[in-house]
Amino acid sequence: MDPQHHDYTADPHLHASHPVEENKPSVWKKLGGGSLSISIIVHAILLAVGVVWIFQIIPATEQKVDFMPKGGGGGSPGVKEVSNKKQRATMTNPNTPRMAAKGVASTFTLPEPDAASSMSSVGSLSSGGLSGGLGGSGSGGGRGDGHGTGFGSGTGPGLGGGAGTMSPFGMVNPNANAMIGVFFDTKQDPKRKPTDMTPEKLRDVIKEFTNQGWNERSLENKYYKADQKLYQTRVYMPVMSANEAPKAFNCEKEVQPSRWLVIYRGDVVAPKSGKFRFVGAGDDVLAVRFNKKNIFDHGYTQGTTALYVPGKVDVLAGKKEDREVERIIRGGAMRVPVTLYKYDTTANWNNALGGVAVGPEFDVTAGSTYPIEILISEIPGGLFGAALMIQEEGATYQKASTGSPILPLFRTDGSLPDAKGKDNAPPFDSQGAVWKISPTSRRDI
Template identity: 30%
Template sequence: MMMKRVKKHISGISKGAPSGFIASLAIHAAVLFLAGMLVVFNVVKKEEKKFVPPKPVDRPKMKLKKPKVKIKKSAQPRLTHRIVTKVQKAGIPEIQLPEMSGIDGMLPGDIGGFEILPDTEELTVFGSGQTIGSDFVGTFYDLKRDRRGRTIPMDPDNFAIIMGNFVRRGFRTSVLAPYYRSPKKLYATTVCIPPLQSALAPQAFGEDDTLGYCWAVHYSGQLVYPEDIRFRFWGMGDDMLVVRVDGEIVLIANWPDGVVEASMASLWSSSSADSRKYPLGNNTSVVGDWIELKAGEPLDMDVLIGEAPGGIFAALLCVEVDGVEYERNPYMNGPRLPIFKTARPSLDLVDVIHVDLNEGEASVREGPIFNDLARTEGDSTRRIEPVTVTVHPVPPSNRETENRLRNWTVKGKTIEAELVTRLGRQLLLKNTRNKQVRVSMADISNADRLYVELADPPAFNINFSRISEQRPPPPQSPFLNEDQRHIRISDYKFGVRIRQKTSDEYNHPVTVEYFALAKEVSGDKFKLIERRRETFIPSEENGRSFEFHGKKVRLKEYATRQLGNPRGLDYGGYLVTLTDTNGRIIQHETSHEFLFRYLENLKKLKIGSYLNERCERVTPTRPDKSNYYSP
């Protein structure tokens, strides 16, 4: 009997399986994969945390008191005092070894300690560039140019018409709007401009290229006094001086019989019998109307000055207080009145005015001061004494000093001796038994080595330089029929060049300071016109030399009358000092030995001060009689 073979079937996917089955299987697999992803994302995603602030904590509060600061009221700013380094008396034992921190990390060849001493802005009779609060603001107009600065036709007749219209219409600035107005303002506490060449006037406002005719300056401010006062102005203008108070004209003191006077003749006239009777400046003065001021009640005030044809310009405004007796002018017996002022004049301003103001014509510092704090000043200009100073002899240079005993450290041992001299890298010392000992520089301590370097500085060549450039005189006004008066303008630039004579190392600061002076053309006084100092360290990198220069300084020489003597300033001399790190002068060079002899006095003076041959401050030489007005 035959048996049948039974085949065992194994379940699985076999080749040639139906495609529908395979597609169904793929779909199920995809569904399972997506479901797994959803589960994963749901697990990973974290719930955002919400911040719950804690409950506020009560803290005790301190009661703070508002600090009270006392403020001192002042009618005018205090003068700035320059602090200068005193020169110590020379003597080797007095040398103090400098700390390295004092050099501020300077390396050899670096320039350190740079300093320009305060250079105050030039003060003129027209005002200065800085206000003190009680001054009048001055605006300069040039009627020969339009408002953009372009030249336009202008002559004295048309100038007079325009200025007359300006006064007639109540000083409305719109009348002068078509003409050039300088951007530079000046602040004046006085209206006291002695006779000067009108070509120099625009330069005070930085208008060096403006010709000296058909220009005007309008000052505006407030008239106030701390007490009730009754007074009147006296004035003289060449060509124009007009004063208006509280909207009313109180004085017109224009040049008599001039075109400006004719344009304003109908606007105001003096009622005083003393008008046009006494000399002031370069003509006679006009007496104004009486003015009554109530204590502390300010009134608006305007002052107008200007020049029509050119030549000489002047504007002087004085004050007569009702009931006050004044000294008589030694020239034609007129009253010696105080000038109008709104602040106590500084010595600098007094000098600027006195340079060209005839002696005895007016008092600069006495009389009322028109602000709400000051009162009447006593006369202090009759004779201003030189500044009282204690004259200290200038210490001699180190080469002139005698060495004294000190302790030296030589090869670790201490000896007491004095330095006799230095011979290259060798020292010659003298001990307490008067025995001379030769010591090598390599065997002494660093402190001793520093002492020797400071005690025996190298010699320097000192060259003071001055570069001068003579400027052409201002062009003559086309409306003058006379020869131009003498005028010379020179620009100077000063400087110093220092060079060490030897190649010895001297790695210590050296302060170089110079003083430049001018001298009066018609007097014997000097004027300090520049002072500068800088510090350097001699080194191989800078060739052991140093050079620096100052700013341009302008000097003028002029005459205000055809036959008058010239006045002004010319170059006068210099002083250069070299000072070591201990403040001891190691060398100097000068044109006049008195400058070095009285150096301590010289250091006390401000730029612009006049001085004598003891370096004491004095007033400038006043004009001689050739400059007085003669009717």
């Protein structure tokens, strides 16, 4: 076969080795169109996912107003859906302001707060001593801007000094016209270890304290002192359980109701010039120091002499001679013979103590300030009571059925106690003058 006329199509090997011309790439491919398409598709998918996610986390606007009415109480019926957490937060701040939402179209109207929805009582601190706890549910609101002066929210029972009932041992809330009271348990030391205190030893402790300057630090270094202070406007404590004092000072779990003592201190302004005498009695101890001088002391035990009075009343009143007892009495605040007043409502004191006693007279000038300290104490335990009144020399008073004068209470504000149907509660004149606490010389303990 002529090589010039070779049939290339008939030679498969020759055909396979010959290059075949490929199609030219399009302009789109030259510009990277394939990769761009993939990128666009991926970004579109991410964008769609992002849009869906955004609409899921943004909730639709609700036409709802969430609030708690002023006062922290129950509020109007339309606010029952408020959460418990918010209620608790509001109760800790009863003056929480009202809130409103701007720019919300709604037919819902914010109700005006009702005065009756103010915060209710925090609870009783004691069954008998604190008489209803830190405020009632009266017509006032918040911290004592109703009718009372304590935490009470008005005329309900609380620790205020207004129409409600206050603890006979004082108020929890500091008061500008109140003496400051502290509580000591002599049966244990500051670290709450037993002191082996006996009634006899306590009488000597009180005698030493009242004759050496009434220095509370000397007691703080030796005996348990309650953290709670009380603010007292008067000493008028009809017969009660001796446990009411630890309850009032919020330490009844740490203190057994015996061999305790309470000290009240303040600086008082004399309401008028003249001569005065303190009158009263204590079960077991009621002693008073006025203007840095022991000026009154009468009870089952004399605090300034440690004398146990029952059985010695005739000597005290000058009806019987006993030189040793007379010597002891003259070493304290009282002077023999001691004048004694009896009342129908002080039967126990009449029998055991001869009644309530009249202390030595003292002079004051109107507007002048005088320091005063009052000590009360329960020694063996059981029942406790005390009452302190004041008598002006030369003044005329109404008489009780026993012939004794009805005297005003020594008090530092205008509030008065309820004495109806209670024993060892002498009658008192409700019109007596108020010995206000000096605002510039008040001393804390």
